[in-house]
Amino acid sequence: MKQTILIATPSYLLQKGLASIIQDIAESELIFINDINEVNHYLEGNNTNCVIIDQCLIENKEQRALLFQLKDKNYYIDLVSDEKYLPAANKFDAAIKYDDPKEKVLPILEKLINKYDKPEDTASLLSKREKDVLKLVALGYTNKQIAEKLFISTHTVISHRKNITSKLGIKTVSGLTVYAVLNNLIPKDHIQ
């Protein structure tokens, strides 16, 4: 099952940046809110796995206390504009600075995703071989070409495609292509 991540920051650049990075790692449901009171309200009424919150939204102690009421249920990531706003001791599980480079940001988000990523997600619906076939379908190869590439007969390719179709409920090449692109099975680049 997809995990839900709440992202609370007024910055559009950071919203889109976090979204882009997170979706590259694994498909997740992202909620964007930029009002601290709405964040607390949302957390009370909905299940989330992680809260990424911009330090600049927290104005007082009451808000802060409310925020951490559900500490046990969620993973909290602090988002700060500058090192100086990093409190020495705090309740956050991790912190990301606005200007952190790739090497600092990626591990934190990857850890978060792996922590909550369930094994039975979309990708594992398909067997290894089915994914191989799907990839090549999405890359525009014919069944015959796929058979040659995988050293199997076209019959087998067709069988795999039948299984893919029934598992995914997607029967058209274009639908499978979109699925493959969205599930990062193929690079988004040009296709022959």
Add this chain to the structure above:
Amino acid sequence: MKQTILIATPSYLLQKGLASIIQDIAESELIFINDINEVNHYLEGNNTNCVIIDQCLIENKEQRALLFQLKDKNYYIDLVSDEKYLPAANKFDAAIKYDDPKEKVLPILEKLINKYDKPEDTASLLSKREKDVLKLVALGYTNKQIAEKLFISTHTVISHRKNITSKLGIKTVSGLTVYAVLNNLIPKDHIQ
């Protein structure tokens, strides 16, 4: 023709955020650099349309002077962490703050894209009708279904597809689907 945008910031979040927003507006070539000297070196040896540079990378006057040597050729966007770093008078064409909301960021980038987007880009390669057909192909319809939807014969659909194929040089359904998705001809949602 695609435009080239140089993005200079150490922040991975901002890099990915800018990339995500810009690519949503129009396909562009993005160059990421996070060293001011490399930026200047790159600008001398390559053609760009726009430079988005993080204020924090500019350490002294010499670097600043070098940066604006090609002022006439490029559109410059300033990226600042805080209002206080915004110089009263400067050579930048626009400025974006780290924590700007969508309403401030989008117009600036849209203006930039439209400024340089050539009329003869990918979308206008195809005629109106060809785009109609391409859309439906990418949505997984068969030629027969497309014919019914557009109130034309399947022969016409096939003719349009032949023209699309020769104009785009893409002959597979999956390739056309990726093209359609990348060119925002269809919503990225689920397809039957």
Add this chain to the structure above:
DNA sequence: TTTAAAATCCCAATATTTAGGGATTTTTTA
């Protein structure tokens, strides 16, 4: 060690697409 899933292969009939020719009628545009 059974059982179930995965991976492999086969056939035949039908549906669909592709590639190679055309041709005619509207619209645009120079």
Add this chain to the structure above:
DNA sequence: TAAAAAATCCCTAAATATTGGGATTTTAAA
């Protein structure tokens, strides 16, 4: 107003994909 481009329609043969049946062998899990 000519000429060019766009949109429409037609044909046939060959190539591919889809559907709806099977079956066998490996591999993994209970």
